[in-house]
Amino acid sequence: MDEEARKALVLRLFDIGAVKFGTFTLKSGIESPVYVDLRVLVSHPDVLDQVANALLSAVSSVEYDTLCGVPYTALPFATLMSSKTGKPMLMRRKEVKAYGTKKMIEGVITPGQRCLIVEDLVTSGLSVFETVEPLEREQLIVNDVVVLLDRGQGGRKNIETRGKNLRSVLTLAQVLDVLVAAGKVDTVTADRVTAFIRDNQVTVTDKLEAQVLPTKKAKLQRTPFEDRAKLCKNAVGVALFSLMARKKTNLCVAADVVEAKALLDLADAVGPQICVLKTHCDIVRDWTDETGTQLRFLADKHDFLIFEDRKFADIGNTVVQQCSGGVHRIASWAHFTNAHALPGDGIVDGLRTAAGVENHGLLLLAQMSSAGNLLNKEYTSACVEMAKRHTDFVFGFISQERVIEGSEGDAFVYMTPGVKLSQEGDGLGQQYNTPTAVIADRNSDIIIVGRGIYKSDNPAATAAIYRKQAWDALA
Template sequence: LQDSSKYEQYRLEPHHRKVITRTGKFRPMLSVCESVDAMPSPLEELITRLHELSAVKFGKFTLKSGIESPVYLDLRVIISYPKLLAIVAETMWCQGQGKIPCDVICGVPYAALPLATVISVNKNIPMLIIRKESKGHGTKKQIEGNLVQGQTCAVIEDVISSGSSILETALALRAEGLIVNDAIVLLDRGHGGTENLAAEGITLHSVCTLHQVLEILARKHLITNEIFDQSMTFLSSQQMISFVNERLQQTYGERKRVCHHPLSKRLLSVMEKKKTNLCLSADVFMCEELMPLVRDLGPLLCMVKVHADTLKDFSLESMNELAALAHEHDLLIFEDRKFSDIGSTVKEQYSGGLMNIRTWADVVTIHPIPGPAIIEALKTKAAEIGSDCRGAILVAQMSSAGNFISSSYTTRAMELVEEHSDYVMGYIGTSSLTGNPSLLQFTPGVSLGDSGDGLGQVYMSPREAVLEKGADVIIVGRGILKAPDRKAACQQYRDAGFQAYLERCSHG
């Protein structure tokens, strides 16, 4: 390449790839997908060249995981050597070729973006770019490209330790409705990344390990015995770095012990005692229908969700009756108000007006679009009657197709959930957005039969919601309300949801 004439004959075309040998003769330069007996392996040639370019460094380096390592791979240098960059990209793609169904690829920002770009161009595969932060101007998108919900996306990365960077990228893509089941990397440092990603449903496809790199360099006498021994001792002594999602692995009993919010503790206790994670979306339009519904199904529920402004015969007397039924059946009332106005307005909407929601609803929902002031306003009014018995849920994602909630909006919403966990119990979401066991994920759009309602609502099964999407509480409406036998349907959803929760905990 730049400083060695013997590399000037690298070619990307399979039948014209050549390199000058020490004897001055030409021979084919193979990708790592191919092999020829009695020749240095393509992987050896690739590792040797990376070492020559100082991409393999020895010394003291602190990794993202916090571990201090005596060896470090800096693949950013290959962007200055286009033909080598192309060979690395080809080698990586061969590792997953035929094993990975994917409609689109996405490189982990920012080191893997050149690799993903080369693969995209050479293999004619669409590509997405994900930013570490959204733009402050223009479209303000965090993910660039033609994003189509339901498509399968493979993540591209150069080096993996614990896998946290790949997971961060995968979660952002999943939050936008993409399916992420695979990741391709050049080098696996062996710090538990494969196992960590597998726990999140992602299969890792790596070209080589750090152990192999060290052996190749030692065999070619490119590093001293001292450096080899020191590096191998480090590898053998390293424990796996785990980023186990405690929220998804712990039982309700374990989680309630770490909850900040008294109402979250109470809800988890209810779920544990009644063996249910089912919230009924009681979308009926008359109080005279709502009360018998709660009375009949209450023993199977942990929460009942209402839209009080759709009740044609609404009265505070009826809501007091609902509160009494909730107390009798040990469940929480969830008013899906979705507050989204300025602080002074939501104070009145919550604690005044015709509905006086504060007096009868245990939990309300908030669209955090106005910012943290809306949370502070509601928290202040809740504290007047005892903040330990009132709580809120932030809407971080929606289950309707084509909604305008972006990944950057979701990220900021989750920051607010964490910052205000003394009042906010968790979030409305269709994918797992936190590993914090003190926070709860409430997932709408759950149905055993329907796939949609023709009005943009997209459904998932209780099992998918709990095991794949990370739901703690499943919210079911029409699947129960439209059933010929509502109680039997409610029992079916209760059993399916709770069984999925037990299975999730057993996997931990």
């Protein structure tokens, strides 16, 4: 495809609304300044014909016996390409029907034939492999993929590192260049899109799960923890900053175990490595008052604080009882806890009443690490403003990054869950980041590690590894 034909295709795609600019929420929940909707091409036969010709031109040197479009948007592309070349076409179902032939791949399958994958758009490459796998199970040879638009967010690397060749008609960067030159898009918009692509690279795990890599924030000139202790207005927050500086650790271990002995043994083993032990007292089957007393003894012995991850989310009067009373009497042994901002300021007032500001503190849950969570930017901003109204009691956030920039943000601590030595997911929506990504790239302060430590063969030794990585990432 020559340059003039490429420019003409880009302008036509823009004119029919296949490429839009603004603010769009993607399936992942991420807000994007660009949205590509190639489904509209079915209503524009002339553009559909241009696309089919462009795709065929991109694979003119590729040898293949049959082709298969990735459902659903690429199916019309593959159909036209099949008609133009006389090459047979296969179709992959998105789901197998419970009746009829119950096939995943429809069409005449000849084992050993070379099959070309046709795709409309590549972001992560995940949908490509969802098509490759059933084809290869039918003993077809899949080496090549052709796509109309490569967004440039890591899909090419994900496809090629798995042994497939990717040929694209267009990249999003080329689209931007053409539209800016034609006066269709201004440079400010183009720069926003370019920054979005750079900061939202996507990888595909060995389990074929797409994961957005952490956005790198500008390198933070860190204020020493001992100096930040002087800015914090809550006693527990001051103690935490001071402890981190003194002990040289920014590791919190999430002790998500279900028996009191296992909890106490874990606390004793990892205590020398941590600044905070995070508990879920309501999952401990044999919890007693003595459990809390022993935890405080170990906290004093090893110099760490106890964080009960209760995630309070009720009205003020209720949380007073939940925090100070009940079976667990959280305020009697935990140094601090956390809460959702959903009920409003009353929840902070209630917890302050239950625990007192002299020996207790509170984190607000500003962001979460689970896939598809509903804590959007507006919610995070509301949490920040609530914290600023209650600095005597609220001293930090559970978040995926530092949520208050500048010197004002130094008065708060930022603790980030979902950390492992390698990036992956757990199959239940939890998305993991590495210590370096969280501390160096996201400018958080404390990593929270659970299964990566307490399920290891040697929790104490593993905690030491996490501690070193997280502390080194501060430099």
